[in-house]
Amino acid sequence: MRKPTLEEVAIEAGVSKMTASRALRGSADVSKETRERVIEAATRMSYVGNRLALSLSSQRTNLVAVVVPSMSNIVFPEVLAGISAGLDGSGMQAVFGISDYDVAKERDIIRDMLSWQPCAIIVTGLDQPEETVKLLQHANIPVIQLMDLDGTPIDLNVGLSHGGAGEDMARALVGAGRRRFGYVGSALEKDLRAGKRKAGFERVLHSYGLHFVNQSVDDAFSSIALGKRLTLAMLAAVPDLDCIYYSNDDMASGGLFACMELGVAVPEKILIAGFNGLDLVNSLPAPIATSRSPRRAMGEVAAQLVRQAVAGAQDARQKTVVFKPVITGIDGYDDAPDEPETARLRP
């Protein structure tokens, strides 16, 4: 029992393939009566069109390929949700792939996705190796690099400067009077954006004649448990820190829990600073500093750009959309008007 084809529906309805096709797609020039007969037949036979044939024939697809490094960190699913929502109603459909922070796997996934002839592709970050860049360029479709701005974009670019985010946070913390800094991170050789934040943070520290008094970086991926463990160890070795910068909010939350366990006052004695602005942070028993990254919004904006570019707007290529993260959780700092995370265009 094979699935019915358009031809079978057409025969059932007593019309030609073409008329059936038009009726099903809601083309204007089909008599109401014919249309109803076709639709009735299709419904009765549980007809589902074959998109492979449709796309092959019409030379266009509704697929938007998306490649993210991980699903274990809530930030990427949030971006995907933004993309998916932003595509809603466009007739386009996002297809996701996971690279596990592995450049070779990323290349293979991108190659595989391109073979489905997507109408656009969205990848994470700007640090693809040359071979992958070539693949992307040869695809001849809009390419969006998402979440990061620190690098040279291929085509469209939507994100925030992680180096800048690290710098801003360092300035804010030094401005809040902190001087003895620790750093707790994880998987920096894989999560390049976390590395860029750290580098930016250190640039500013150095400009003030300061430095990380202690650093602890683990190979494992970030988690609350890891942040807690590394922080307990660090505070045992260097109890007199007054601020710890973490690779992200998961790690930072673990750091807070470590401080609570040790009876260290947060933020009075030690200020905890992370990155992302997770929902979690707003409910924690003590305030921690963070840069809010507009993850869902970045996904939605990327989806908008895809829609424009696919619609053929010629000015919808080679653009950069800049998001500016907002720092919260530092007393006397985030009194600044919480400006909406607006997107600025840079031609």
Added chain:
Amino acid sequence: MRKPTLEEVAIEAGVSKMTASRALRGSADVSKETRERVIEAATRMSYVGNRLALSLSSQRTNLVAVVVPSMSNIVFPEVLAGISAGLDGSGMQAVFGISDYDVAKERDIIRDMLSWQPCAIIVTGLDQPEETVKLLQHANIPVIQLMDLDGTPIDLNVGLSHGGAGEDMARALVGAGRRRFGYVGSALEKDLRAGKRKAGFERVLHSYGLHFVNQSVDDAFSSIALGKRLTLAMLAAVPDLDCIYYSNDDMASGGLFACMELGVAVPEKILIAGFNGLDLVNSLPAPIATSRSPRRAMGEVAAQLVRQAVAGAQDARQKTVVFKPVITGIDGYDDAPDEPETARLRP
């Protein structure tokens, strides 16, 4: 500058389309010399095969369609990561869709995904309306219903009993001496599995002559912030509860933070119980009870079943794989051997 086709590669290599096709796919019967010539040409031209044509022609695809209700709750991305990992090396590729807990949207997404002729489809839960079930059945491919067991499966079924999870948790808590129960949940009309857990919990309470002294259910989706807010309100109204059951760990964590803010001892005065066994729970400043649901494992097992079913194993249909969540965080209860979350087969 269109993308090169197989034919163009063939001409470039001085062979026929067919030979080029065979060479590229690594078919045995192509002379080494010819093969190299073809591959060289393909590489030079950055040839990427057109899967639409491939699949249309060969009548098979490597697509596994997956529909989940949300990306905002970390449990679904974890399931997706499991599916994706479980499919690795099979040549199959997962395609994800988000239904936003909306049955109409779910139906549309399923219809759309089926039009891509996937070789299998994985959906969340067993509560699809009849129309969607029909769609799934007519697709004539392996259908996997994931995460829940409470209902009548269409084909393959992998998950755990949420009713049973609620019952087990209630038994454990009553066994731990708790008597005055509150319930805090959210979006129960959408998250049917949370509703099943609550119903199971209440069944057991009633069997002990107990009931929820107070209930608070919000329409919004679960979050730590919401759990905290509802708990603060509940404890203001009914301060003498000795246990609160939450719709999940996010809500429960918020509940813990509320108790900490109020200076209520957890778990001495109030025992907090959730569901999922999130990473977060293990690092919290006070122990809370939870049922660990093996999210990633469920995804991986689903992927295995897909591989078997697609490979044609006839006994790979109409099966159920039962997971049993493990309760942790109740003093004197989880001393029980932490048995690995094994999968039991039910023919």
Added chain:
DNA sequence: TTGAAAGCGCTAACAG
């Protein structure tokens, strides 16, 4: 080991 013919299920372009 290679090639030619036919066709997968659909739509574009043209004709009636």
Added chain:
DNA sequence: CTGTTAGCGCTTTCAA
């Protein structure tokens, strides 16, 4: 308003 013809780019099948 409806039908016909010709592919889309690839694989299958059969023949050389």
